[in-house]
Structure formats: C-alpha cells, structure tokens
Amino acid sequence: MVVLSQNGRQQLPLIKACKPNYGFTGIPVIDMTSPHAKAHMVEACEEFGFFKLVNHGVPMEFMSRLEDEGIKFFSLPQSEKDLAGPPQPFGYGNRRIGPNGDVGWIEYLLLSTNPDSISQICSSISPENPEIFGSAVVDYVSSVKNMTYEVLEMIAEGLNIEPRNVLSRLLKDEESDSCFRVNHYPPCPELEALRGRVLVGFGEHTDPQIISVLRSNNTNGLEICLKDGTWVSVPPDQDSFFINVGDSLQVMTNGKFKSVKHRVVTESRKARVSMIYFxxxxxxxxxAPLPSLMKEGEETLYKEFTWADYKKSVYKSRLADNRLGLFEKKEQP
Structure with a gap:
C-alpha cells in the first residue's frame, strides 16, 4: 500500500470537487447485442467520444480474477513491488506519470498484450506464482481484444465504410503496438478534511491510441469533459466496459469522432482498481483521415504521421497538453 505523508500530499495536485451537472442527461449506454448498437456507437463517439458497453460477452470471471490478482500485488510491501519496476517500458510504477513531471495518487502495472511478454514480466510481478497472474492477464486481455475488434467493426459498419475490418485490422496486426494497464488508486482518508477539494489520481488527458477499453471496480473517480468544458462524474459499473475514442481515431475520422478528455480523482475511503486495454x-x-469517410472536396484537418512519430511526440508532452495540436493543419491567413 502506498502511504500518503503530509509532505507527499502537498506535492500532489488538488482540484475542486466536480459539481453535479443537472443539465447532463447521462453517459450513453449501449447494448452490444442490440440491432441499433452500430448507430448508437457512432452517435456516442461523435457527441462524447465515450460510452458504456453492456452485454459485451467478456466473462465476469475473467474480470474478477484479474482484479483479485492485481489487488494481491498492490497489497505487497513496497520493497517487493519495486522489484517489478520501474517500467522499461513495462513493469510497476507509482506516482510518476510519464517523464515530464506529471504525478498522481496512483500505482500501476504497465504490460504488453503479447503473451510471451506477459509471461516474462509476470515472473517479476508474482515470482512465487507467475503462471496464475499471467493466466489471469492473458485470459482477460484475449477476451477484451476480441470484444474490441467487434466494437471497431460495428463502428465501421455504422459509418458505412469498407472493408469492415478497416479499423480492427490495425489492432489484430502482429505488430500492433497495444498495451495494458492495471491502475490502483489507494484511498486517502486525509481528503475528508479538505472540503470541496479532491486529490488527482491521474490528471486530465486524452488517450493517444485508436481506442481504450476500461473496466473498473465499483468505486467512483472517473470524470470526463463534455464539449462545453464541463466535467462530469462517471458512475462506476464493475459489470460493464467504458469505451474511449483515442487521438488516432479522431484523426482517422477527420475530427468526426472526438478523443475524450478524462481524469481520475481519489476517493477518501475506497480504493479504485481499473484495467485498461489501449x-x-x-x-x-x-x-490519416480515412478516404472512404471524406466527402468530395472535404479538407483534411490533420497532417499525416506514423504512429511511431505521434507516440514519440506524446512521450515528450505533458498530460494536459493538446497533443494533436502539432499535427493540425493551420488555416492560411
């Protein structure tokens, strides 16, 4: 367990607590088995860049087992957890988010989605029972991958673009640069004395990849930013997944989909555990914008770039930076 000292708390960002937005009608909830799911996914990606997915087909057993294994790891003495880190690029980390000064009230495991890489890192995460931890990760990630492929193919159909795998093929590729995180946000009882203020677990940002798939335990903390700049709290649901549009998908749709800005704040009494497939x-x-989505005469809003170029640029930035700004085409005066 990470211990928050008075000095440590002062070094971490505090923000005003998110006030209820009574004009907000709620996060889109999409039943993956519904005949209208494709259209609803497109609408949600255009309006929010975010939606909750139910009837997704991922066994609850896989979610619960991996969460249990994650909690076991995060409950170890700090000296034992440190043996699995820092991430190079994969492994255990805490507080520090990226190389450019961003910090949060968080500890995490960053893993590859490659089974061989998972097996290797799990020997340091759980040296006594690496097979148990590794099996839990592989089962979960494999199932979530398959669900994500289907979601992307349904979105492609909802956009009326072909082929159906125009998006999913990028994640299915053997060279796909996908990754997986298990985040732990410890409770912070000291927050009860800070009325109207909350401690930032993970600062505001957008995800740079194509899509992010989040599952969390039943603890509050996730917030998203609406188009008008208002922050709203996302009610937790441990049985469902939350789907985020990433920067790359925003570019590929030429701005039709919006990469959602989001953050995580810390609870005073309950730990939050989340698992994210990127x-x-x-x-x-x-x-680059997909030609099949472009209308005749429509201008592209972004310069072409490789994922390696963008990843390198993101790595040099701060969390809250407008990372796509460097790749936007500027209008001539």
Whole structure:
C-alpha cells in the first residue's frame, strides 16, 4: 500500500470537487447485442467520444480474477513491488506519470498484450506464482481484444465504410503496438478534511491510441469533459466496459469522432482498481483521415504521421497538453 505523508500530499495536485451537472442527461449506454448498437456507437463517439458497453460477452470471471490478482500485488510491501519496476517500458510504477513531471495518487502495472511478454514480466510481478497472474492477464486481455475488434467493426459498419475490418485490422496486426494497464488508486482518508477539494489520481488527458477499453471496480473517480468544458462524474459499473475514442481515431475520422478528455480523482475511503486495454496500431502505420469517410472536396484537418512519430511526440508532452495540436493543419491567413 502506498502511504500518503503530509509532505507527499502537498506535492500532489488538488482540484475542486466536480459539481453535479443537472443539465447532463447521462453517459450513453449501449447494448452490444442490440440491432441499433452500430448507430448508437457512432452517435456516442461523435457527441462524447465515450460510452458504456453492456452485454459485451467478456466473462465476469475473467474480470474478477484479474482484479483479485492485481489487488494481491498492490497489497505487497513496497520493497517487493519495486522489484517489478520501474517500467522499461513495462513493469510497476507509482506516482510518476510519464517523464515530464506529471504525478498522481496512483500505482500501476504497465504490460504488453503479447503473451510471451506477459509471461516474462509476470515472473517479476508474482515470482512465487507467475503462471496464475499471467493466466489471469492473458485470459482477460484475449477476451477484451476480441470484444474490441467487434466494437471497431460495428463502428465501421455504422459509418458505412469498407472493408469492415478497416479499423480492427490495425489492432489484430502482429505488430500492433497495444498495451495494458492495471491502475490502483489507494484511498486517502486525509481528503475528508479538505472540503470541496479532491486529490488527482491521474490528471486530465486524452488517450493517444485508436481506442481504450476500461473496466473498473465499483468505486467512483472517473470524470470526463463534455464539449462545453464541463466535467462530469462517471458512475462506476464493475459489470460493464467504458469505451474511449483515442487521438488516432479522431484523426482517422477527420475530427468526426472526438478523443475524450478524462481524469481520475481519489476517493477518501475506497480504493479504485481499473484495467485498461489501449488498442494501438503498428509503429509504422500512417495515421490519416480515412478516404472512404471524406466527402468530395472535404479538407483534411490533420497532417499525416506514423504512429511511431505521434507516440514519440506524446512521450515528450505533458498530460494536459493538446497533443494533436502539432499535427493540425493551420488555416492560411
């Protein structure tokens, strides 16, 4: 367990607590088995860049088992957890988010989605029972991958673009640069004395990949930013998944879909555990608006770039930076 000292708390960002937005009608909830799911996914990606997915087909057993294994790891003494880190690029980390000064009240495991890589890192995460932890990760990630492929293919159909796998093929590629995180946000009882203020677990940002698939336990903390700049809290649901549009998908749809800005704040009494699959393309993949989505005479809003170029640019930035700004085409005066 991470211990928050008075000095440590002062070094972490505090923000005003998110007030209820009574004009907000709620997060889109999409039943994956519904005949209208494709159209609803497109609408949600255009309006929010975010939706909750139910009847998704991922066994609850896989979700619960991996969460249990994650909690076991995060409950270890700090000296034992440190043996699995820092991430290079995969492994255990805490507080520090990226190399450019961003910090949060968080500890995490960053993993590859490649089974061989998972097996290797799990020997340091769980040296006594690496097979148990590794099996839990592989089962979960494999099932979530398949669900994500189907979601992307349904979105492609909803957009009336062909082929159906125009998006999913990038994640299915053997060279796909996808990754997986297990995040742990410890409770912070000291927050009860800070009325109207909350501690930032993970600062505001957009995800750079194509798509992100989040599952969390039944603890509050996730917030998204609406188009008008208002922040709203996302009610937790441990049985469902939350789907985020990433920067790359925003570019591929020429801005029709919006990469959702989001953050996580810390609870005073309950720990939050989340598991996120980040679906990324191969490093050599050129990211650009899809021609089949472009109307005749429509101008592209972004310069072409490879995923490797964008990933390198993101790595040099701060969390809250407008990362796509460097790749936007500027209008001539």
């Amino acid at each position: 679906g990324g393309p191969p490093l050599t993949e050129i990211i």
